[in-house]
Amino acid sequence: MENNTQWFASWFNTPYYHILYKDRDYKEAQLFMDTLTHYLNLPEQAHILDLACGKGRHAIYLNKLGYQVTGADLSENSILHAKQFENDRLQFIVHDMSKPLNQQFDAVFNLFTSFGYFKNEADNLNTIKAIQANLNETGFGVIDFMNTDYVIENLVPKEIKTVNDIAFHITRYVENGYIIKNIAFTDGGQNYTFQERVKAFTLADFEALFNQAGVYLLDIFGDYKLQKFNAKTSERLIMIFK
Structure with missing residues (x-):
């Protein structure tokens, strides 16, 4: 160069x-949040952690649905942008997702392939453990990853x-x-x-991580309409766990 x-x-x-990703589909993201929160049957006043939230497009919409939301991301610039949308039930913080926060949530969402970036591969397992630590007794963890196959x-x-x-x-x-x-x-x-x-994680790779973390995988879906996962044809790998 x-x-x-x-x-x-x-x-x-x-x-x-x-700039490169400015045309991301907000309508699709909102429909996914509608479908996911309905499927999980979250309580009306649920507190959701949007982990690796970027500029907050999912977190902001979840808050509009009535949920209390905390958005966390490592990017200071993204959080600075997102903070303009804060209110008494929507907060944004700079945070490393491989480390737990000192509170628990009704759901922790890790969306739009915001996993597998770490140089230290141990932090992938640490992130699963951190999500588990941030769930209350009835809480759900959700990882929305690409279907690498x-x-x-x-x-x-x-x-x-x-x-x-x-x-x-x-x-x-x-x-x-x-x-x-x-x-x-x-x-x-x-x-x-x-x-x-x-990291090109497959379902088997995630299952191994979940097993190591002592996490129980509840459901697997292949798209944002929560249709059945197919390793060859599904575009997404959406996993719900406790």
């Missing part, structure tokens, strides 16, 4: 991350996505058990490169 290429400690803490089978190796007049050059590949996305672009005469690395 050229000498003026910028490297950032955290891709998620930059404005470019939010489907993703790898349908991986698009290269594409150019233009957003806000920025041409994002994206390459995808699988390496050492990770699904990797390299993102390169130029803005304001500067060249930038970022990388997303997500």
Whole structure:
């Protein structure tokens, strides 16, 4: 790469991350929250932890449904943005999801493949344990992950996505058990490169983690309508546990 290429400690803490993904489907996310909270039959005044909440799109909607919500994310910039939506029943905090908070919730949601980023793989298990520690006696944990078998089978190796007049050059590949996305672009005469690395966890991998953590897997679904999971055709791997 050229000498003026910028490297950032955290891709998620930059404005470019939010530019690239600005067209995410809010309606789909809201319908998923409607379906999920109805399925879990959460109490009306339930307190939900949205773990790795980003800018808070799920947390804000859950709060509009009437729930008390805490949104937690490692990205200070994302939390700073989300804090403008706070009220007496919606709070956002900077937090490392591999460590438990000092309170318990009726549900802990980890949504939109916000898992498997850690350099230290022990923190994947630590995150499961932290979720369990943050659940009250009747609480549910939910991890909404990609179905890696489907993703790898349908991986698009290269594409150019233009957003806000920025041409994002994206390459995808699988390496050492990770699904990797390299993102390169130029803005304001500067060249930038970022990388997303997500551990290619399968259902069997999660089952092993749950077993190690002493967590009981209750249900598995394959999409945001909570239809049956199929390893070959489902786009999502949604797991509900206690």
